[in-house]
Amino acid sequence: MNLKRLLVFVLVISHVFCLETIAGDIAKKTTELTGLQAKIKQISRSVSNLKTKKNSLLTELKKLDTQYGKSAVILRRLDDQANKLKHSIARNRQQIQKKQQQINSQKHDLENQVKAAYGMGRNERIKLILNQQNPSLSGRMMVYYDYLNKARLKKIARIDEDMQALHDLELEHLKETTVLEDKLEKRKREQSVFLQTKIKHQTLLAKIKKQVFSKKQQLGRFKLSEKKLKSLIYSLQQTLDDFPFEDGGVKEFAKLKGKLAWPVKGSLLKKFGAQRSGSHWDGVLIKAKEGADIRVVTRGRVVFADWLRGYGLLTIIDHGKGYMTLYAFNQSLYKTVGDWVEAGAVIATVGKSGGQSTAGLYFGIRKKGKPVNPVKWCRKIRHGKVG
Numbered sequence: 001m002n003l004k005r006l007l008v009f010v011l012v013i014s015h016v017f018c019l020e021t022i023a024g025d026i027a028k029k030t031t032e033l034t035g036l037q038a039k040i041k042q043i044s045r046s047v048s049n050l051k052t053k054k055n056s057l058l059t060e061l062k063k064l065d066t067q068y069g070k071s072a073v074i075l076r077r078l079d080d081q082a083n084k085l086k087h088s089i090a091r092n093r094q095q096i097q098k099k100q101q102q103i104n105s106q107k108h109d110l111e112n113q114v115k116a117a118y119g120m121g122r123n124e125r126i127k128l129i130l131n132q133q134n135p136s137l138s139g140r141m142m143v144y145y146d147y148l149n150k151a152r153l154k155k156i157a158r159i160d161e162d163m164q165a166l167h168d169l170e171l172e173h174l175k176e177t178t179v180l181e182d183k184l185e186k187r188k189r190e191q192s193v194f195l196q197t198k199i200k201h202q203t204l205l206a207k208i209k210k211q212v213f214s215k216k217q218q219l220g221r222f223k224l225s226e227k228k229l230k231s232l233i234y235s236l237q238q239t240l241d242d243f244p245f246e247d248g249g250v251k252e253f254a255k256l257k258g259k260l261a262w263p264v265k266g267s268l269l270k271k272f273g274a275q276r277s278g279s280h281w282d283g284v285l286i287k288a289k290e291g292a293d294i295r296v297v298t299r300g301r302v303v304f305a306d307w308l309r310g311y312g313l314l315t316i317i318d319h320g321k322g323y324m325t326l327y328a329f330n331q332s333l334y335k336t337v338g339d340w341v342e343a344g345a346v347i348a349t350v351g352k353s354g355g356q357s358t359a360g361l362y363f364g365i366r367k368k369g370k371p372v373n374p375v376k377w378c379r380k381i382r383h384g385k386v387g
Contacts, residue, residue, distance in 0.1 A: 210339075288360055
C-alpha cells in the first residue's frame with residue numbers, strides 16, 4: 001500500500017514538473033514570437049521609410065531638373081541679349097567714328113572756304129558793287145561770291161546737324177553700354193544660381209545611385225516609367241484635334257520615312273530594342289554635348305512639355321495621322337503646349353534630366369502609340385554618328 005502511494009506521488013510530481021516545463025517553453029516561444037513581430041514591424045517601417053525617401057528624392061529630382069532647365073534658358077537668353085547689345089554697340093561706335101570723320105572733313109572744307117573768302121579781301125562785296133569799270137566781271141564775281149556764302153552757310157548747318165547726330169549717337173552708346181553692364185551683372189548672378197543648382201543636382205544623383213536596387217526592382221522602375229509614358233501618349237491621342245496641313249506646303253509624316261534629319265548631332269549610344277536592365281529601349285539614345293540645340297525633325301505641334309518620371313524634361317510633338325516624336329532627358333524646354341514648330345526649330349537643349357549620368361537625348365517615334373525604329377525614319381548613320 002505504501003508502495004502504491006509512493007508511485008502515485010512520484011507520478012503527480014512528474015506531471016507537475018512536466019507542466020511547468022511546457023509552460024516555460026510556451027512563455028519562451030511567446031517571447032520569441034513577440035520579438036519576431038516587433039522585427040517585422042520594424043522592417044515594414046524601414047521599407048515604408050525607404051519608399052517615402054525614394055519618392056522624396058524623385059520629387060526633389062523633378063524640382064532640380066526643372067529649376068536647372070529654367071536657369072539654362074535664362075542664361076541663354078541673357079547671352080543672346082548681351083551679344084546683340086555688343087553688336088549694336090560696335091555698330092554705334094563705327095557710326096560715331098564715321099560721323100566724326102564727316103564733321104572733320106566738313107570743318108576742313110569750311111576752313112578752305114573761309115581762307116578763300118579772306119583771300120578776296122575784306123569788304124570785297126562793296127568793292128564789287130562800286131566797281132564800274134568792268135560790269136560783266138563784277139556781275140560774275142558777285143554770283144561767285146554769293147555761291148561761296150551759301151556754300152559756307154550750308155557747311156555750317158550740316159556741321160551743326162552732324163554734331164547733333166553725334167551727340168545722339170554718344171547718348172545711345174552710353175545707354176546701350178549701361179544696359180549691357182546690367183545684363184552682364186544679371187548673367188553673373190544667374191550663373192551663380194545655375195552652378196549651385198548643378199551641384200545640388202549632382203549630389204542628389206549620387207544619393208539616388210547609393211540606393212541599392214535589384215535587377216527586378218530596376219525592371220519594375222523602367223516598366224512603371226514606360227507605362228506612364230504609354231498612358232500619356234494614349235491620353236494625348238484621345239484629346240487631339242485633326243492635324244491641319246497647308247495645301248502643297250508640308251508633306252505628311254509617313255512620306256518622310258528615311259528622309260528625316262536627326263534632332264541633334266552626336267553618336268548613337270543605344271539602339272532601338274537594345275537591352276535596358278531587363279527591359280528594352282523603345283527609342284534611341286544619342287550621346288551629345290550638354291546644352292546642344294535639339295531641333296524638331298519636321299513641322300508639328302507641341303502637345304507635351306514637362307517633367308515625366310524616367311524621362312526627365314520631355315517634349316512630345318504631334319505630326320498628325322497618329323505620328324508623334326519624343327525628345328527626353330533635356331536640360332531645358334523652349335516650347336510650350338500648343339506651340340506650332342517648323343522643321344529644324346530649336347525646341348530644347350541636351351541635358352541629363354530624369355537621373356541620367358551622361359548628357360544625351362532620348363529620341364523616339366510613335367505610330368498610333370506604338371514605338372517604331374527612328375533609324376529607319378531618319379537619314380543614314382555614318383560611322384556611328386548621327387546628324
